[in-house]
Amino acid sequence: MDRKAFILLITIFIAFGLYGCRKANPEQNDIDTRSFFPNYKQTASFDAGKKAAVYDERIYYLSNESGEQGIYSMTNEGLDVRMDFLVEDVRKLQVTDDGIYSLEFMGIYNNFNGAYRKFDLVQRSHQEYNIQNCVLDQEKYTDLQDLQIDGIWDFYRESDRSTIICAHALTWEGAPITSTYMINDDDIVFSRDYSKIYSDKMFDISKSGTSKSLYSYDELLFSAYYLNRDGWKVFSFGVYGGVSVFDRDKNTMLLGGDDFYKYSSSVYMLRSTNRRGTILTLGNEILILSHNNYEPIAGKDVKGENNIDFLLDLGDVAYIITGNAGGRQSIYSVDLDSLETTVLKKCGKDERVLWLDAEKAVTVKGKNITIWDIENGQLVENCRIALQEKIVKKEYKTDVAGDWLFVYRFNKENNRDELAYKLMIG
Numbered sequence: 001m002d003r004k005a006f007i008l009l010i011t012i013f014i015a016f017g018l019y020g021c022r023k024a025n026p027e028q029n030d031i032d033t034r035s036f037f038p039n040y041k042q043t044a045s046f047d048a049g050k051k052a053a054v055y056d057e058r059i060y061y062l063s064n065e066s067g068e069q070g071i072y073s074m075t076n077e078g079l080d081v082r083m084d085f086l087v088e089d090v091r092k093l094q095v096t097d098d099g100i101y102s103l104e105f106m107g108i109y110n111n112f113n114g115a116y117r118k119f120d121l122v123q124r125s126h127q128e129y130n131i132q133n134c135v136l137d138q139e140k141y142t143d144l145q146d147l148q149i150d151g152i153w154d155f156y157r158e159s160d161r162s163t164i165i166c167a168h169a170l171t172w173e174g175a176p177i178t179s180t181y182m183i184n185d186d187d188i189v190f191s192r193d194y195s196k197i198y199s200d201k202m203f204d205i206s207k208s209g210t211s212k213s214l215y216s217y218d219e220l221l222f223s224a225y226y227l228n229r230d231g232w233k234v235f236s237f238g239v240y241g242g243v244s245v246f247d248r249d250k251n252t253m254l255l256g257g258d259d260f261y262k263y264s265s266s267v268y269m270l271r272s273t274n275r276r277g278t279i280l281t282l283g284n285e286i287l288i289l290s291h292n293n294y295e296p297i298a299g300k301d302v303k304g305e306n307n308i309d310f311l312l313d314l315g316d317v318a319y320i321i322t323g324n325a326g327g328r329q330s331i332y333s334v335d336l337d338s339l340e341t342t343v344l345k346k347c348g349k350d351e352r353v354l355w356l357d358a359e360k361a362v363t364v365k366g367k368n369i370t371i372w373d374i375e376n377g378q379l380v381e382n383c384r385i386a387l388q389e390k391i392v393k394k395e396y397k398t399d400v401a402g403d404w405l406f407v408y409r410f411n412k413e414n415n416r417d418e419l420a421y422k423l424m425i426g
Contacts, residue, residue, distance in 0.1 A: 028176055029116035031153065031168065032091065032417075033410050037397040038354045040310040040321065042253050044400050048094035048156060051408055051417070052401035055095035059402045062090050063419040071102070076402040078424065085129035089416035091119045094157050100124045101157050105416060111150055111170055117415065118151040121165065153178060154242065156254040158220070161185050166242050166255060179233040180224070180243040180255070182217065188232045193217060196227065198294040200282075212268045212282065214294065219249040223257065223270035223280065244270040272313035276336060281308040284322065286339055300339040302332065314358055319344070319374075321353050329353050331361060333377055345372070345379050350392050355400050355425065362405065362425055366390055369405075371425055385423055402426070 027034075039050040047053050052061035063072040063083075070086040071093065089105035103119040110116070122131050154166040163183045168176055182189040198214035215222040215234060224243045226235040236243045236257075244257030257269045271279040277297060278289045284305040288298040302308065305322035309329065312319045318334045320341075329352055331344040344361075347353065351365035361372040361379055367387045372379040387407075391398075395410040397417065403426020408417040 024113050026114040028170065029111070029113045031176060032117060033394050035394050036352060036392050038352060039397065039399040040256070040356065041400065042312065044355075044357065044402055046401075047096060048092065049399045049401055050092055050397065051090065051399040052404070052406050053093050053095050054401050059404060060084070060093060060095050060100070061399075061401060061404075061406055061419075061422075062087075062093070062408070062417065063422070065419065065422075069416065069418070071100070076404075076426075078404070078422075085124060088414075089117075089119075091152070092154055094155070096157055096160075098123075098157075098160050099126060100129070101155070101163075103152050103155065106151075108415070109150070113170065116150060119153075121152050121155050121163075154255055154258065156245065158247070158254060164220075164245055164255060177235075178242040179228075179235050180222065180245070181233050182220075189217065190232050191227050191234070194222065194227060194234065197221075198289055214270065214278070214280070214289070219247055220254075221246045221248060221270055221273075221278065223268060225268065246270050246273065248273055267307050269308075271311040272318075274313055274315060274336065279311065279313065279318075279336075281311060283307055286311075286320075286334065288336075288339075298339055300341075302341055305330065309353075310356065312356060312358070319356055319358075321356055331356065331379070342377065344374070344377070350390075352392050354398050354405060360425070362400075364391060369423065369425075387421065391420070396420070400425070 041049065045054045047055055052059060058073045058075060060071055060073045066083050068083060068086060069088060071084050072081060073084055074081040087104050091103040094101045101121060101123050104122050106118045106120050108115050109118045124131055149167045150169045152165055153168045156164045158164055161184060164180060166178055166180045168178050170176060194215040194217050196213055197216050200212050212225055215224065215227055222234045222243055222245050224234045224236045228235050234243050242257040243255065245255040246253050251273065268282045271281055276288055277291050278294065280287045284302045284307060286300055287296055289295060290297045302322055304324060306325045307323050308320050309323050310321040316336060318336055320332050320334055322330045322332065329347040331353060333342045333344055347363065348365060351363055353361060353363050355362040359374055361374065363370050367390055369385040369387065371382045373382045391407055397408050399406045403424055405423045405425045406419060407421040409420040411418045
């Protein structure tokens, strides 16, 4: 055996040895029921949601209230309830003029860590509710044929020609990773077409110097840890939260960049744009970038907190939901000129915020949901709703659409989320 062949053989043995040393971690596949998940939105009338959305004065939501699991719709008053089409489970739902888009459960698949639930994005017509196409078709988009995708975590149909898709997969070590792709006029938007407009290398997340950055494409802003210059994706490690996407023209958050691991200290998200500039959050810090050159003009930590879970921009002030290292949440009011914060509520143990808008907050503790009115900068209790069980558990999640709060419980036997409560909170 010559020297080159011997070196090659040793290299192969080492590679297989390292591969064999990897240890499977089934928990990494459990991204849907890792923790209790309340879905926060900028408005309850948004056309998309994890389980519920609003379109043409109707609320669309996942339910099995007639005995069959599927997407139902009703008026905001809770009338004219009808089952529109059958589906086992959805991870995201959006209703637009050109159809109903949903991340639908496709079955149980396997990767290095074991079994996982796979979801793919499909489009249905308004008339017959038949599936028209699978949006992320790797046979159609030849550039994606070599892409390893375990499923889709999130998406937004930005217009009748553009779709933003957040896919998830595993790194070589088996850790979850998210990558965001944009399809425009049936073509993949390549990374070279995005423009980097801000980068902060003071907070590197790896020895390779990866930095948190802000990218633009037309009127869209993307916050991410990394842009893959060799391909199509805006990239972010799942452990640090996904990619958040904001539409400057519509002044609307399209993708929220969900944090796979709650209360990570490095979650970086784009939140809003207003008269002062573009608002970002990093961990417990609020950062404002100027409109002209996206340079930092103001920044402040929310002391005692670990992460900012949600920010609602109301113009002169913002409301934020925070989480500390122990997992307890708080609600603050933030003056967007001085960035001074005022505590509106400190949640107790096992108490969570389910919803927050300009007029009210909704929290849950034990078996009681409390609706709070926001009056003169204070939370005033309006009413309580009794539940039959505690819902701050990893198998539960919530969503809001219109005046309704939807509570879902994961059914292990059926391997799907099922509607546990449909409550009017308006």
